[in-house]
Amino acid sequence: MHVTHTFSIQGVRHAVQVDAQEEKGTLRVSVDGEQALDFTPPARNAVTGTWLLGPKVFRVAVARIGSRLELALNGQRFPLEPSTPAASQGSKSQPGTRPGIITAPMHGKLVELCVLPGDRVEPETVVAVLEAMKSRVGVRAGQAGVVKTVTHEPGEQVAVGDTLVELRTERSG
Amino acid sequence: MTHQQPARAPIKKLFIANRGEIAVRIARTCRHLGIHTVAGFTPPDAGANYLGWMDEAAPLGQDPRAYLDVRAIMDAALNSGADAIHPGYGFLSERPELAAACLEKGLIFVGPSPDVLRLLGDKCAARRLARDIGVPVVPGSFHSVADVSLLEEQGRKLGPPLLIKAAAGGGGVGMRQVHSPDLLPQALEQAAGEAVAAFGDGSLYLEKLLAPVRHVEVQVLGDRHGTVAALGERECSLQRRHQKLIEESPSPAVDQHLRQPLSRAALLLARAAGYQGAGTVEFLLTPDGRFHFLEVNARLQVEHPVTEARFGLDLVEWQIRVAAGEPLSPAVLETKPRGWAMEARIYAESPERGFMPSPGRIVHLELAGGPGIRVDSGVALGTVVPLDYDPILAKLVAWAPSRERCRKRLSQALSETVILGVASNAHYLRRILDEPSFVRGELDTKFLERLHDVGLPEQDLDPPERELILAAAAMGSVAPRRPLDGPPAPSLPVPRSAAPSAAGGPWELLNGLRVPE
Structure with a gap:
């Protein structure tokens, strides 16, 4: 009885296999089929807390925010891209880049819309400027195409992932 | 400067016109001094944890920008029965309008007088003041103008590299670097446009862009009786987009021979301006060991704790004391700094x-x-x-x-x-x-830029850390959700047994999650 998960850390995808060692109360962990290590988690039901590897201690904090997983080890955060076993195959497109759709990379106020329908954009073109926490962030098109529609007015609040601009790309026609 | 406020007026209730960490900072000192606190808050801050540090909280209306609204602040402060307002940093802290409104309504403003704020808020006026009393100033204009052709002429005389600044600016808005004379006209037009959009005033002035340069500032504290103390320097060269990240005191670049003239320049300026309260005189320090006046921040600085740590003083306490008319005591004037502090x-x-x-x-x-x-x-x-x-x-x-x-x-x-x-x-x-x-200790204002060009070394992830992170991530993906984690995420397949009410934990989950081999 074990579970296999796939995660990307620092751009590298790893498969991790975790087996519960009931009698010892440890977790046997093997990454990419390499030699397994036996960790003692904080408690049977906890992930956040102090983990042991033999006598060696590790401070771990894990939180799930929406579909995202945040994790800190000894005070350092590691952004993780979870991929469930089912989703781990063939998902080549990066999160947030759908053909023809430019989305907001963060929550904030749309302070400037730099393109109009009919404008031609290149991947480097800044199509909009968002403002949050006294910072302004330019949103790049990330792809080439011709602006089909703009979906928000300057001054509106947008949420992360909201569509800002729709393009006619070479592929989407 | 004339003071229409009474020479000594004990403050019993203080209105905090700010939020977050600085509101807590001010409230802590008020607790020590036995002063009742009330903080104004906007809708995004309703119920915020920091308000729990106050004795009272007062809504400022529906606008999230109300911290910038003199009228909203004054109405709430007067309603609350406060006898003083502390503006913290940012927001209205350096706006003469709030200080003037306090004066008019008989409230004590914990900060300089409106006249001083007006003088020092006009960056070119502050530069003229420094020049006139013999304090070295960053080369550049002494009057801001909206006339681009005049600025072009000034710019040609100064020669590149140049820094264009908005007269009404702050925090880097409207600021532009010019490295070639050909690019000056275009940069001026753009900066003027930005300044009009941001401040409704397209007036600009020019400064010679000094680089490499350290940002070194002197903490001053003035009472209402003409006494001003200089409380050492802080080095704030580590900045990203004009936002300070790490500050320290003393500066690794300032020795005793430099400290004395630096402090003296800050004191001269503060005295010449009639400064009361806590303030900061900012200088740029060039590699030849010379300093050049930049501007005065007429308020408490974010980085004031490094000075407190070395001098054993509570600067907020002294802001409140001098605002109430108390003279600076020998405890302030004779205190000697110890050790090193970093923020x-x-x-x-x-x-x-x-x-x-x-x-x-x-x-x-x-x-x-x-x-x-x-x-x-x-x-x-x-x-x-x-x-x-x-x-x-x-x-x-x-x-x-x-x-x-x-x-x-x-x-x-x-x-x-x-x-x-x-x-x-x-x-x-x-x-x-x-x-x-x-x-x-080799710091200058381009330190972080250089670091980003080179790139910070990526820490290699090896066993057992790599194993542990991935195991914790795997367990975290299937672990029961704590209520704090927010609404459930439909995109992450969580087995039925993972509901918070389930008796089991990851162990049982693992058992229930047999993956067929």
Whole structure:
């Protein structure tokens, strides 16, 4: 009885296999089929807390925010891209880049819309400027195409992932 | 300067026209002094943890920008029965309008008089004042103008590299660097446009762009009886987009021979301006060991705790005391600094994603402690960090007898700091502290730019850390959701047995999650 998960850390995808060692109360962990290590988690039901590897201690904090997983080890955060076993195959497109759709990379106020329908954009073109926490962030098109529609007015609040601009790309026609 | 306020008026109730960590900072001192506090708050801050530090909280209306609204602040302050207003930093702290409104309504403004704020808020007027009393000034204009052709002429005389600044500016808005004379006209047009859009005033002035340069500032404190104290310097060269990240006192570049004229220049300026309260005189320090006046920040600075750590003073207490008419005591005037202090600002931003601001809910929080460590924070577990305001979450301040021990303490404190739910720059700050050039104290305002060009070394992830992270991630993916984690995420397949009410944990989950081989 074990579970296999796939995660990307620092751009590298790893498969991790975790087996519960009931009698010892440890977790046997093997990454990419390499030699397994036996960790003692904080408690049977906890992930956040102090983990042991033999006598060696590790401070771990894990939180799930929406579909995202945040994790800190000894005070350092590691952004993780979870991929469930089912989703781990063939998902080549990066999160947030759908053909023809430019989305907001963060929550904030749309302070400037730099393109109009009919404008031609290149991947480097800044199509909009968002403002949050006294910072302004330019949103790049990330792809080439011709602006089909703009979906928000300057001054509106947008949420992360909201569509800002729709393009006619070479592929989407 | 004339003071229409009574010479001595004990403050019984203080209105805090600010939010977050600085509101907590001010409230802490008020508790010590037995002063009742009331903080105004906007809708995004309703129910915020920091308000729990106050005795009272007063809504400022429906507008999230009400911290910038003199009228909203004055109405709330007068309604609350407060006899004084502390503006903190940012927002209305340097606006003569609030200080003047206080004067008119008989409230004590914890800060300089409206006249002083007006004088020092006009950056060119402050430059003229410095020049006239013989304090070296960054070469450049002494009058701001909206006439681009006049500025072009000035710019040609000064020669590149130049810095264009908005007369009404601040925080880098409307600021532009010009490295070639050909690009000056275009840059002036753009800066004027930006300044009009941001401040409704297209007036600009020019400064010679000095580089490499250190940013060194002197803390001053003036009472209403003409006495001004200089409380050492702070080095604030570590900046990213005009936002300070790490500050320290003393400056590694200032020795006794430099400290004396630097402090004297700051005192001369403060006295000439008739300065009352806590303020900061900013200088640029060039490699030839000469300093050049930049501007005065007529308020409490974010980084004031490093001065407090070395001088053993509570600057907020002294702001309140001098505002109430008390003279500076020998305790302030004769205190001698000890050791070294450093501050790191923890922002809700993501260094991995181009320092993108990261509002959200804090779902896990561990803050540092121990000898020589001070944490000024306005957040707690569960705090929602709104997107409307400054991204500062907390300030970590370390004190130690020497710079190297101070640096290590701060680094250690940063490693103890864990924040999940919003991104933070804590680890990035730690990597800066560990940079060899930082260790050697070789700082200038381009330090972070250079670092980004080279790129901070990516820490290799080897066993057993790699194994542990992945195991914890795997367990975290299937572990029962704590209520704090927010609404359930439909995109993540959580087995039925993972519901919070389920008796089991990851163990049982693992058993229930047999993966066919």
